[in-house]
Amino acid sequence: xxxxxxxxxxxxxxxxxxxxxxxxxxxxxxxxxxxxxxxxxxxxxxxxxxxxxxxxxxxxxxxxxxxxxxxxxxxxxxxxxxxxxxxxxxxxxxxxxxxxxxxxxxxxxxxxxxxxxxxxxxxxxxxxxxxxxxxxxxxxxxxxxxxxxxxxxxxxxxxxxxxxxxxxxxxxxxxxxxxxxxxxxxxxxxxxxxxxxxxxxxxxxxxxxxxxxxxxxxxxxxxxxxxxxxxxxxxxxxxxxxxxxxxxxxxxxxxxxxxxxxxxxxxxxxxxxxxxxxxxxxxxxxxxxxxxxxxxxxxxxxxxxxxxxxxxxxxxxxxxxxxxxxxxxxxxxxxxxxxxxxxxxxxxxxxxxxxxxxxxxxxxxxxxxx
Amino acid sequence: xxxxxxxxxxxxxxxxxxxxxxxxxxxxxxxxxxxxxxxxxxxxxxxxxxxxxxxxxxxxxxxxxxxxxxxxxxxxxxxxxxxxxxxxxxxxxxxxxxxxxxxxxxxxxxxxxxxxxxxxxxxxxxxxxxxxxxxxxxxxxxxxxxxxxxxxxxxxxxxxxxxxxxxxxxxxxxxxxxxxxxxxxxxxxxxxxxxxxxxxxxxxxxxxxxxxxxxxxxxxxxxxxxxxxxxxxxxxxxxxxxxxxxxxxxxxxxxxxxxxxxxxxxxxxxxxxxxxxxxxxxxxxxxxxxxxxxxxxxxxxxxxxxxxxxxxxxxxxxxxxxxxxxxxxxxxxxxxxxxxxxx
Numbered sequence: 216x217x218x219x220x221x222x223x224x225x226x227x228x229x230x231x232x233x234x235x236x237x238x239x240x241x242x243x244x245x246x247x248x249x250x251x252x253x254x255x256x257x258x259x260x261x262x263x264x265x266x267x268x269x270x271x272x273x274x275x276x277x278x279x280x281x282x283x284x285x286x287x288x289x290x291x292x293x294x295x296x297x298x299x300x301x302x303x304x305x306x307x308x309x310x311x312x313x314x315x316x317x318x319x320x321x322x323x324x325x326x327x328x329x330x331x332x333x334x335x336x337x338x339x340x341x342x343x344x345x346x347x348x349x350x351x352x353x354x355x356x357x358x359x360x361x362x363x364x365x366x367x368x369x370x371x372x373x374x375x376x377x378x379x380x381x382x383x384x385x386x387x388x389x390x391x392x393x394x395x396x397x398x399x400x401x402x403x404x405x406x407x408x409x410x411x412x413x414x415x416x417x418x419x420x421x422x423x424x425x426x427x428x429x430x431x432x433x434x435x436x437x438x439x440x441x442x443x444x445x446x447x448x449x450x451x452x453x454x455x456x457x458x459x460x461x462x463x464x465x466x467x468x469x470x471x472x473x474x475x476x477x478x479x480x481x482x483x484x485x486x487x488x489x490x491x492x493x494x495x496x497x498x499x500x501x502x503x504x505x506x507x508x509x510x511x512x513x514x515x516x517x518x519x520x521x522x523x524x525x526x527x528x529x530x531x532x533x534x535x536x537x538x539x540x541x542x543x544x545x546x547x548x549x550x551x552x553x554x555x556x557x558x559x560x561x562x563x564x565x566x567x568x569x570x571x572x573x574x575x576x577x578x579x580x581x582x583x584x585x
Numbered sequence: 586x587x588x589x590x591x592x593x594x595x596x597x598x599x600x601x602x603x604x605x606x607x608x609x610x611x612x613x614x615x616x617x618x619x620x621x622x623x624x625x626x627x628x629x630x631x632x633x634x635x636x637x638x639x640x641x642x643x644x645x646x647x648x649x650x651x652x653x654x655x656x657x658x659x660x661x662x663x664x665x666x667x668x669x670x671x672x673x674x675x676x677x678x679x680x681x682x683x684x685x686x687x688x689x690x691x692x693x694x695x696x697x698x699x700x701x702x703x704x705x706x707x708x709x710x711x712x713x714x715x716x717x718x719x720x721x722x723x724x725x726x727x728x729x730x731x732x733x734x735x736x737x738x739x740x741x742x743x744x745x746x747x748x749x750x751x752x753x754x755x756x757x758x759x760x761x762x763x764x765x766x767x768x769x770x771x772x773x774x775x776x777x778x779x780x781x782x783x784x785x786x787x788x789x790x791x792x793x794x795x796x797x798x799x800x801x802x803x804x805x806x807x808x809x810x811x812x813x814x815x816x817x818x819x820x821x822x823x824x825x826x827x828x829x830x831x832x833x834x835x836x837x838x839x840x841x842x843x844x845x846x847x848x849x850x851x852x853x854x855x856x857x858x859x860x861x862x863x864x865x866x867x868x869x870x871x872x873x874x875x876x877x878x879x880x881x882x883x884x885x886x887x888x889x890x891x892x893x894x895x896x897x898x899x900x901x902x903x904x905x906x907x908x909x910x911x912x913x914x915x916x917x918x919x920x921x922x923x924x925x926x927x928x
Contacts, residue, residue, distance in 0.1 A: 230592050238592055239599035246603020254611040264618035271620070284620075291648065295628055303644035308637045310629055319628070327692065328652055331685040335647050338682035343641025375688035375718040378680055404719030407747055408740075412717075433746045436784050437739045463818060464783070470873060498846055500872030500879050516910075520889070521882040527890040532867040533878055564890025571887050 265396070268364070291333045293319050307340055313347060314354040316340045317361050327372065330365045334376045337361070341384070351383040359390045366391040370401045379411050380441055389415055410434040411441060414448035428452055435461035439469030443477065450475025459488065466492040474503045481509050490515065497521050500533060504541045504548075511552050511583075514576030519583055522548050527564035553583040642682055646672050650686060655693060662697040666690060666706050687711055691720040699727040713740040722748060732761035733775055742781050755788030763793060766804035774805045779812035786819050794819075798826035802833065810834040810844040817847065824851050839863070840870045846880035850911065854904045857885055857912050861897045861904075887914035 230238075253259050267284075275286035295306065310316050317340070322333045337358075344351065366373045373391065378384040392402075392415050399421050406416040407430050417427055431452040440446030446469065453462035454476075466472050466488060473496030481489055493510055494517075496502035502521065510518035525533060525545050538545070549558040555574075557563040567574070574585045650672065653661040669683050687707070690698055698721070701707040715721050717740055725731040725745050734741040735758050746754035758781055765775055782801075786794060798816075801808065810831045816822055831848050845856040860877035867877050881893075886907070888896055893914055896902040901917040 230589050235591060235595040239595040239602075242596040242599035243603040243606075246600040247607040248603075250604045250607025251610070254608070254615075260611065260615055260618060263615050267615060267619040283616075292644075299628070303648075304641050305633060305638060306628060307641060307644065308633045308635075309631045311631055315629065327689060331652075331689040332648065332650065334685035335650070335682050336644060338680070338684065339642040339644060339647055342680060342682060343637050345640065346636065371718055371720055372685055372688045372692075375684050375715060375720065379717070401719070404722065406719075408719040408743070409717040412719075430747065433743055433751065436751075437743045437746065437780060460787075464780075467814070467818065468780070494883060497879050497883060498843060498876065500876040516886070517883055520886060521879075523889055524878055524882045528878075530865060530867070530878065532869075532872055532876075535872070561891050564892055568888045568890070568892035571889075 265367075291320060291322065291329065291336055293321055304343075307343070312350050312354065313340065313344045314350070314357045316344070317354060317357045320361055322361070322365055327369055330369050330372055333365065334362075334372060338376050348383060352386070355383065355386055355390060358387050359394070362387065362391060363394060363396070366394075367396045368398075370397040370405060374405055374412070379409060385411070392416055392419065395419065406430065410438045410449055411445045414445040417448070428456070432456065432461045435465035440465065440471040440475055441469055443471045443474040446471040446473075446475040447477050450477075451479070454479060454484070459485070463488060463491055467495045470499065470501065473497075473501070473506070477503060477505065481506070486513070493518065500535070501537045504544045508544065508548050508552075511548050512581070514578065514583075516576075519553070519574075523563060523567050526559055527561065527567065529560075552581070554580070555583070555585065643673050647682065652686070652689060652693070659694070659697055659700075662690065662694045663701065663706075666697055666701060670706050684711075684714065687715060688718065688720060691715050695721055696727060699724065699729075702728055709738065713738060716740040716744050732757075732765065735761050736765060736781055737776050737778055739778050739780055742778075742784065746784075752788065755785045758782070758785035759789045759793060763796075763800060765806075766800035768805065771805045774807045776807045777801075779808055779815045783815045783819060794821070798823055798830065802826060802829055808834055809841075810836065811841060811847075813844060814847040817851070827851055828853050839868045840874045842870070842875040843873075843880075845875070845877075846883060849880050849884035852906065852911070854906065854912060857881065857904050857914075858902075861893060861902055861914065864897070865894050881914070883911075885912035885914050886910035887912075888916070892916075 254263075271281070271284055271286070274281055274284075280286065292303070299306065307316050307319070310319070317337070320333060320337060320340075322330065341351075362373055370391075374388060377388045379388075391397075402416050402419070402421050403426075406413040406421070410431075413430060413434060422430070431449050434449055435453045440449065446465075449465055450462065453465055456462065462475075466475050473492045473494070476484060476489065476492050489506060489509065493502060493506040496506065507518050507522055511522055522545055525538060526549055534542075546559065549555075549563075554577075555563065555566055557566050570585045574583060576582075577584045650665075650668070652665055669686055672683065687698070698707050698712070698715075702712055703709060712721070712724075716724070716738075722744050724734070724741060725748075728734060735745060735754075742754060742758065745757070749757075762777075762782060762785060765771070782797070786797070789797065808830070810833075813827055813830050813834075816827060816830075828848055828851055831844050831853075835844060836842065842859075845860055848856040849860065857880075860880045863875075863877040864881065867875065872879065885904070887893075887910070888902070893902070896914070896916045903915050903917045905913045905915060907913045
């Protein structure tokens, strides 16, 4: 007891000046080395640069100047040669490509009004060169670079400028989405608005499973699959649900609704759903050949009839690009799953027309016979 | 050392100095990354591409657009909205470069858009586009006639269902539909989105479901006959009344005739005849809007390809209803007799 009363509080002990110096030096070295090691990583440097950009945006827009950081020009169009009074539309029309036009635009972290202005000018130039689709494709990296900072802050505004079913325009949006960096809540709102955006944004991990299923279900009921990637993405989620109504609704809509079952084991799906998906494609002459093959091999007669139609006529409207790219597969269906004396052209049409009543599925042989 | 005040201070000061000095060599790199030096714009003076010139909007009026301030009265925002409609937007009209400004108004003063919804200043196409981009999510709290939009726009219903839950959305649409069906004051028929009606069906009472098709047939509505197919997904829909809907609303234009396949699958032979007549060239229509052979393959067995076309050309095509196949296409008895005679 006596001992504890006479002991000095450790915080009151005075270290020797030499020890203090050594400690400061040791921590200086620690700080220096850790910082250098961290900054060696280019991702960390990039993140810091983004923070610095945001800081400049905030300070400059509030009229605060920071030493060593200049506030940028807010002009959307980079400086033109002096003395050139030609209308801008004409000057842009002199440029050799969309890339060259994009190169003349800038957005120096201005307000959202400036973002709207930049996007408007960009869109006018894009529409002006809409016919030059190959050139547009090669300009996508430059366009992405121009729009990235706008996307980071106002993704809804950039998306509103886009055309979701125009190849190049959507490719720009897709590369912005996949570059990341935008506000998660805004991305969630975007994804909830359109199934194609959901299919593009959800893989970036902004949703939990329950949120994703809820949104996909409403899309299944009320939207439609305009492209096969989206159709499959939503279809896969809906396949996991007990209630089949949203899936049935999804499969029977849109240009690609019928393709939503692709990449899944068809044997595990109720047959009436497979038929619904197949029929959706056939109605518009854009069937999924995998579904046609599956149903022909299951003894489903309308599927056989459809393949016979495709293989026995030369009607041009039936033989567009959707047919051409997989025509070998249709021919293969005929040779593998039928035992008819003809498998192509008018002889097949004549054979089928004359013998349709006796044509039947031979379960044992796994073929259509007569 | 760290458990003394002086020791702690010295260590922290050393650490801070170390971090600051550690930044030094990288500061310029980070600054360059954050603010890359703007590349000098080289304005080439090449030949004017006349097509590009024609398709591009005048840039100066677009650059001059200036939105009202956030605290400006609605009237100024309405003027700005009207101004957007008057600015030339280029010759290529697949889209408009002004969409970002509509998005801007949607963010800053959405009530102006709601007030002008359906007018030339802000049509429903633009409204639906903004909804698709995740904007105007609470539209139903502000528009004048939310029920009309819930019945006519799938996009609007999407937003409502996501915000209020599917169950509430289904019932709201069901009520909106039957209220509209009874509304005799409507001067113009309401264009229905049948997918929205199908969506609402699970929330309808048995009595409502029984009266659904009559309400569609007799109510002040317009609808796309191609979408009657959506109602075939529902149970216990009366075949004759579904066909009646197709009949009532069918188009004269063949390009929108995919409803014929639905009608044929519902057992209406008349459309089989039309599709057989169009089999050779599909009446030169794109298949995603009308595909005669596709409909025949789904709804009828028997004659296929050239034999079918020949039978149709010669007036010998017979269309027989069949429990097993839907319809059977065959040559008439006259043709068979002629064939037998030849043999």
